[in-house]
Amino acid sequence: MGHRHAHRAGGADDVIEVRTPTRVGLLVGLALAGVATVVGIVVWWPSGEESAVGSASYAADGATFEHGVVRAVGEPCPVQEAPSEGCGLVTVEVDERRARVQVPPEVLEAGLAPGDSVELLKNPVGEGGAPVYSYFATDRDGTLVWLLVVFLAVVVVVGRQRGLFALASLTFGASVVWWFLVPALMGGAPGIGVALAGSSAIMYVVLYLTHGLSLRTSTALAGTLVGIAITAVLAAVAVDDARLTGISDDASSLLRGFDDGLDFPSLLGCALVIAGLGVLNDVTITQASAVWELRAASPSATRREVYAGAMRIGRDHIASTIYTIVFAYVGTALFVLMLLSVYDRSIVELRSTEQLAEEIVRTLVTSIGLVLAVPVTTAIGALIAGPTRPAPPPSPAPG
Structure with a gap:
């Protein structure tokens, strides 16, 4: 049969x-x-x-993450030499004020420029009661979004129905990894x-x-x-x-x-x-x-x-x-x-x-x-x- x-x-x-x-x-x-x-x-x-492994806080108690806009960029500090005074500092507009923040040399060498968005770690306890800001990351959402849009468009236009099914499969696989595999291992x-x-x-x-x-x-x-x-x-x-x-x-x-x-x-x-x-x-x-x-x-x-x-x-x-x-x-x-x-x-x-x-x-x-x-x-x-x-x-x- x-x-x-x-x-x-x-x-x-x-x-x-x-x-x-x-x-x-x-x-x-x-x-x-x-x-x-x-x-x-x-x-x-x-x-x-x-x-x-228990749990841990990403930052100290009371600290928050704030987004700011770079207004001025200083000279990067030399990597293998003694840093010069004022090197590696950028001026960031955050919380309706301007703060000078130290950033790693590689961040400046990567092309950080005025107008870029950055994420800062805000410690509310500083000298004279003023908050202290430190560099945490460069805001890359813009790049990530346009890359994602191009990826989705290419997959759908070229793959058509199969492309849509592939995206759904990718979503399911990522869900299994994040909601089952990682927590189970932890x-x-x-x-x-x-x-x-x-x-x-x-x-x-x-x-x-x-x-x-x-x-x-x-x-x-x-x-x-x-x-x-x-x-x-x-x-x-x-x-x-x-x-x-x-x-x-x-x-x-x-x-x-x-x-x-x-x-x-x-x-x-x-x-x-x-x-x-x-x-x-x-x-x-x-x-x-x-x-x-x-x-x-x-x-x-x-x-x-x-x-x-x-x-x-x-x-x-x-x-x-x-x-x-x-x-x-x-x-x-x-x-x-x-x-x-x-x-x-x-x-x-x-x-x-x-x-x-x-x-x-x-x-x-x-x-x-x-x-x-x-x-x-x-x-x-x-x-x-x-x-x-x-x-x-x-x-x-x-x-």
């Missing part, structure tokens, strides 16, 4: 015949994985109680478990919302879940085997300063899983589509032939995606690489330092999970979209 399952975009999904046993096996497997995902989210859902939940539950939940919604309800999408989802599981196992093993601490930058060091209740190696394992999620989704949906299109073009081809053809496409995709991962991590770790280049030891000799080893492990773990997801997804697709059975010969006309 066959079944044809329609895809939102139509095409190959309308002509491929999928037998009931394979269809049921795929959907039952996804249902069980979905149940496990829901259980994980329920078990590790933040209770609302105080997190493992509450002391295991990093790998939270990563598996959160990543799986995101992929269930993102894939079906963006690409439609179809067996093609279900195949990609199955491959993605397997890839997530592989990446999670590798992350746990690699972080433990390399004795990585998970504390390699100012943010993690500052977080640890609040409390020692967090398991930073476990948090690093979670970060490794999340890091490869987007690229993993990309290759699995591509492989599922490749299988479906090849099957539609060659209905009578064997599963082995379809698998081999789709893997030829997958190998090209693997090569380009590996470059994407490596260069993305080089971009995020560029300052670390530049800092290491200053020392009198080569990058090769410094490979075991916390900062560099963490980036190497991150790149290799996500790449391995990505590469293995390609043959897994292709095999699932070739199994689901089997060859079309020949039509039975016409029965002889009654004599």
